[in-house]
Amino acid sequence: MKQVMMVHGSGGTQTAGLISAIFARHLSNPVLDRMEDAAVLKVGGSCVFSTDSFVVDPIRFPGGDIGKLAVCGTVNDLLCMGATPRWLSAGFILEEGLPFDILDEIVCSMNAACVEAGVIIAAADTKVIEGNGGLFLNTTGIGMLGRRRPIRADGGRPGDAVIVSGQLGDHHACILSHRLGIRNGIRSDCAVLLPLVDALRSRRITVHAMRDITRGGLATVLNELCLSSRVRCRLEEVSIPVSSEVDAFCRILGLDPLYMGNEGKLLLFVPDNQSAQALRALHATESGRHAVRVGTLLAPDPQNVNRTRVVLHTRLGGERPVDSLSGEGLPRIC
Amino acid sequence: MTMREIIEDFRHWDGPDIRIMEVCGTHTAAILQGGIRSLLPKSITLLSGPGCPVCITPAAYIDKAVELAMREDCRLYSFGDMLKVKGSVRSLADAKAEGAHVRFLYSPLDLLEIAEKDPGHLHVFAAVGFETTAPVYAMLVKKAQESGLRNLKILTALRTILPALELILDSGDPVDAFLAPGHVSAIIGSDAYRSLAQRYNRPFTVAGFSPDHILLAIRQLAHAVREGRHDVCNLYPGAVHQEGNRKAQALLENVFEPGPSVWRGIGIIPESGLFLRESFTAFDAGSRGLDSDPPANPACRCTDVILGRIHPASCPMFGTVCTPQEAQGPCMVSDEGSCGIWYRFRGEI
Amino acid sequence: MCVAVPGEILSVDGDVATVDFFGNRMRVSLGLVDAKIGDHVLVHAGCAIEVMRREQAEELLVLLAELDEVLAPEREGRVR
Ligand code: SF4
Numbered sequence: 001m002k003q004v005m006m007v008h009g010s011g012g013t014q015t016a017g018l019i020s021a022i023f024a025r026h027l028s029n030p031v032l033d034r035m036e037d038a039a040v041l042k043v044g045g046s047c048v049f050s051t052d053s054f055v056v057d058p059i060r061f062p063g064g065d066i067g068k069l070a071v072c073g074t075v076n077d078l079l080c081m082g083a084t085p086r087w088l089s090a091g092f093i094l095e096e097g098l099p100f101d102i103l104d105e106i107v108c109s110m111n112a113a114c115v116e117a118g119v120i121i122a123a124a125d126t127k128v129i130e131g132n133g134g135l136f137l138n139t140t141g142i143g144m145l146g147r148r149r150p151i152r153a154d155g156g157r158p159g160d161a162v163i164v165s166g167q168l169g170d171h172h173a174c175i176l177s178h179r180l181g182i183r184n185g186i187r188s189d190c191a192v193l194l195p196l197v198d199a200l201r202s203r204r205i206t207v208h209a210m211r212d213i214t215r216g217g218l219a220t221v222l223n224e225l226c227l228s229s230r231v232r233c234r235l236e237e238v239s240i241p242v243s244s245e246v247d248a249f250c251r252i253l254g255l256d257p258l259y260m261g262n263e264g265k266l267l268l269f270v271p272d273n274q275s276a277q278a279l280r281a282l283h284a285t286e287s288g289r290h291a292v293r294v295g296t297l298l299a300p301d302p303q304n305v306n307r308t309r310v311v312l313h314t315r316l317g318g319e320r321p322v323d324s325l326s327g328e329g330l331p332r333i334c
Numbered sequence: 335m336t337m338r339e340i341i342e343d344f345r346h347w348d349g350p351d352i353r354i355m356e357v358c359g360t361h362t363a364a365i366l367q368g369g370i371r372s373l374l375p376k377s378i379t380l381l382s383g384p385g386c387p388v389c390i391t392p393a394a395y396i397d398k399a400v401e402l403a404m405r406e407d408c409r410l411y412s413f414g415d416m417l418k419v420k421g422s423v424r425s426l427a428d429a430k431a432e433g434a435h436v437r438f439l440y441s442p443l444d445l446l447e448i449a450e451k452d453p454g455h456l457h458v459f460a461a462v463g464f465e466t467t468a469p470v471y472a473m474l475v476k477k478a479q480e481s482g483l484r485n486l487k488i489l490t491a492l493r494t495i496l497p498a499l500e501l502i503l504d505s506g507d508p509v510d511a512f513l514a515p516g517h518v519s520a521i522i523g524s525d526a527y528r529s530l531a532q533r534y535n536r537p538f539t540v541a542g543f544s545p546d547h548i549l550l551a552i553r554q555l556a557h558a559v560r561e562g563r564h565d566v567c568n569l570y571p572g573a574v575h576q577e578g579n580r581k582a583q584a585l586l587e588n589v590f591e592p593g594p595s596v597w598r599g600i601g602i603i604p605e606s607g608l609f610l611r612e613s614f615t616a617f618d619a620g621s622r623g624l625d626s627d628p629p630a631n632p633a634c635r636c637t638d639v640i641l642g643r644i645h646p647a648s649c650p651m652f653g654t655v656c657t658p659q660e661a662q663g664p665c666m667v668s669d670e671g672s673c674g675i676w677y678r679f680r681g682e683i
Numbered sequence: 684m685c686v687a688v689p690g691e692i693l694s695v696d697g698d699v700a701t702v703d704f705f706g707n708r709m710r711v712s713l714g715l716v717d718a719k720i721g722d723h724v725l726v727h728a729g730c731a732i733e734v735m736r737r738e739q740a741e742e743l744l745v746l747l748a749e750l751d752e753v754l755a756p757e758r759e760g761r762v763r
Pocket residue numbers: 631633634635636639646649650651652653656657661662663664665666667673
């Protein structure tokens with residue numbers, strides 16, 4: 001079986017061979033195909049610009065792989081700012097020993113995600129390091145705003161409905177299951193959020209703030225948005241969407257789904273009177289079919305501006321503060 | 335009677351001040367998750383007891399684990415939440431960042447296969463826990479012995495809960511009732527609390543971990559205190575037998591012997607530790623004598639907090655010098671520690 | 684202190700069982716219990732620590748409904 005070796009990073013014939021065999025073949029487009037030192041892009045008006053690196057282990061998992069993840073991650077960040085994603089760059093760091101067919105599969109799925117998101121890889125680079133067959137990936141993206149204004153983190157207002165686009169914790173549980181050898185049918189939710197954002201846009205929903213719920217989970221992302229928007233939030237535990245499989249997985253390991261990472265979930269603040277409409281729009285999409293309103297934004301406490309920003313109203317009718325994730329969110333067994 | 339009615343009952347609760355200690359860290363976590371405190375009247379206080387293995391593991395133990403992990407020929411394993419606790423200088427997570435081989439596992443039993451596949455290294459499990467986890471380690475050691483594995487050891491910091499409860503009860507009068515740990519009780523049995531209940535006139539209730547079970551148990555204890563009863567009540571009968579799990583008890587007896595051990599922030603408690611017996615010392619990675627436990631900050635009042643004598647907020651460093659980011663004592667380090675919990679609540683609920 | 688969850692035994696191979704927790708399957712040691720296929724066991728750190736007794740658990744639900752009963756003194760015998 002052919003595999004990546006140090007010589008593939010030398011910049012010579014073997015590097016060129018690797019590029020043409022895999023990268024150019026899958027990622028081909030008029031900009032990249034010129035094989036120049038830099039891409040020439042026609043950017044008119046305001047654009048948004050974002051970068052993200054991907055180090056997930058395992059590099060292939062049920063529901064996706066690091067290639068798809070790297071496209072979704074950056075594209076989703078651009079989308080959440082209200083932009084239309086257009087161009088990505090991709091920096092590959094390959095460890096020697098990585099089998100060619102796995103790399104091929106990953107680059108292929110990267111391309112599929114690009115097609116779905118309507119972006120092209122305009123620039124790419126590969127390096128090889130010593131190691132154990134691993135792969136790391138950085139993507140940087142540019143999205144166009146056109147005449148739209150960016151959607152900022154500080155746009156949440158008291159009274160807004162808090163909506164999440166689907167069940168929480170799938171990606172995190174999927175990766176952790178693999179590492180701990182727990183067999184289940186949990187698949188990563190890794191997805192391009194374009195259809196969701198398009199659905200909201202076509203129904204003219206006013207989105208006050210929006211973010212993809214990745215690392216740190218809903219708790220962390222919600223706290224960040226509330227902090228920026230200077231609002232408090234009341235969550236309803238009964239409406240937090242979690243599949244029974246992920247819920248059971250969390251119980252086994254003493255984890256809290258509110259803190260688990262996702263790779264294809266939106267958190268959005270919309271005006272209360274558009275909440276039902278927004279949900280209808282999301283429900284019409286494949287990855288938004290479990291979308292649900294989980295809470296409401298509240299005015300800041302005038303007595304105490306430092307008061308906990310997110311409070312969960314529990315099943316039993318109690319209340320508990322929900323902080324950002326601190327530490328790594330490791331399983332606790334004993 | 336429904337949950338609604340229980341909650342309603344608490345709303346109009348008329349009774350003396352009652353301090354209930356939830357002994358088990360998983361109860362602590364469930365109480366937090368369920369927002370249970372917000373459903374209780376002001377006169378009922380929940381104190382978090384010493385049942386978080388991570389909080390009570392002394393510095394010398396962590397230091398020893400770090401020392402092993404840093405050895406070229408050694409691989410160290412533990413549960414996830416052990417990784418972040420600091421010894422006198424470093425945590426296992428720090429050691430890992432410096433290149434030590436540290437991995438978290440779901441089950442200690444996975445080590446059998448790992449050690450067999452990699453005979454070139456010594457594989458050590460940092461074996462912390464109470465009576466629930468101890469039989470799992472006992473089984474691990476037994477199996478390792480049966481299959482003649484020589485490159486598998488455990489570094490134990492195993493504790494039994496009853497001596498600690500006795501110490502708390504001897505230390506003054508801080509606790510009126512105990513919410514007994516559900517899964518420890520599955521091993522030791524609900525009868526194990528009878529003698530303490532009778533000698534110290536305190537009610538014990540064994541409970542499961544769903545918020546409604548916990549609330550029910552708290553109600554049960556509150557009524558018992560108000561009415562001056564000190565019975566042992568088992569509200570987790572699906573999992574807990576009166577006599578416990580005999581098979582597990584026999585295995586514990588066979589593999590471990592009790593001995594004095596240090597609880598971080600409390601000090602030495604006689605007969606509260608479990609150590610490998612003579613016939614299994616080949617599997618001990620050096621667990622005895624790890625007693626030194628210099629406080630990170632001598633002004634830390636964790637002992638008083640753990641024993642229920644003072645409220646975390648009464649410590650002058652609470653929330654100022656001492657925060658989860660810059661913890662001055664073990665009670666602030668773990669998410670289950672009393673100070674850490676109160677910090678997160680910020681006295682709101 | 685100790686996280687443990689009940690799951691159902693799907694198959695047994697020597698003293699190791701495959702246990703299902705709502706779709707999550709794990710290999711679990713049965714060394715501490717006497718259990719068979721179909722039993723629900725309480726699992727902690729990869730080990731079954733007790734066989735769940737359904738009647739007793741259900742009885743508790745009944746007791747939840749008749750809480751005053753539970754609150755009577757020295758009823759442990761009955762609860763069990
Ligand atoms: S607040 Fe910090 S210093 Fe004070 S008792 Fe708690 S852990 Fe120790």
